[in-house]
Amino acid sequence: MPPRPSYKTFVVERRVAAPRDVVWQTLLEFLFDVARGYTLPGDPPPHGAGAEIHFRLGHWDLVERTLTLEPPWRRVYEIVSGAPVKLYQATTALRDDGHECHLVWSYLAEALDDGSSDEFLERARAAITTAADMVVARVQ
Numbered sequence: 001m002p003p004r005p006s007y008k009t010f011v012v013e014r015r016v017a018a019p020r021d022v023v024w025q026t027l028l029e030f031l032f033d034v035a036r037g038y039t040l041p042g043d044p045p046p047h048g049a050g051a052e053i054h055f056r057l058g059h060w061d062l063v064e065r066t067l068t069l070e071p072p073w074r075r076v077y078e079i080v081s082g083a084p085v086k087l088y089q090a091t092t093a094l095r096d097d098g099h100e101c102h103l104v105w106s107y108l109a110e111a112l113d114d115g116s117s118d119e120f121l122e123r124a125r126a127a128i129t130t131a132a133d134m135v136v137a138r139v140q
Contacts, residue, residue, distance in 0.1 A: 005086070008117075010125045011106040012132050018139045020094045020101040024072035026139050027092060027103075030131070035064075042066050047075075058123045060084070085117045086110040090128070105132045 016023050028047050032038070035053035042051030051066040063081035068074070072094065079088040090107040105128050111117035 005110050007087075008109045008111055008121055009106065010121075010128065011104060012129050013105075014103045014132050014136050015097075016101050016103055016136050016139055017099075018101065019099060020096040021072050023094055023101050023103060023135065023139055027075075027094075027135050030135050030138060034131075039063075042069065044069075052080075057127055058120070060120060060123075083117075084112055084120050086112060088124070103132060103135065 018026075031053065032046070035055050038046050038051045039054045040050065040052035042048030045051075047066065048069045049066055051069075053064045055062055055064070061082045062079050064077050065080045067076045067078055067089070073096075074091060074093045076089065076091045078090070079085070087110040088107060089109075090105070093104045095102040095104070107124060107128065109117065109121055109124075111121065
């Protein structure tokens with residue numbers, strides 16, 4: 001039997017003083033702005049499944065692909081190119097709390113066996129935290 005994969009996870013949570021629909025739209029606009037548009041539109045366009053964003057994180061040139069888009073509460077994506085990992089999938093989810101909402105942004109990664117994923121995953125943690133904070137700041 002092959003060895004069992006060892007996954008690394010990270011979660012950041014933020015309370016946002018705005019309704020979920022507003023935060024959802026802000027999140028999608030933020031992603032579109034940061035990437036300067038999609039290099040490949042998804043279904044439905046532009047944010048849906050299959051949408052690809054190319055961007056640089058540290059010294060890695062990455063390609064991110066949307067796996068599922070479930071407005072207005074969840075987006076799941078993966079890094080399909082450029083990351084020193086076997087697997088990298090992430091989720092942004094919004095829970096409606098009346099006039100507020102709860103933003104949860106997380107990733108699940110399978111690191112390479114030689115430790116070369118560590119720097120990338122640390123940078124990904126910082127990027128997700130910064131992105132969550134920027135979405136909150138744009139809303140408020």
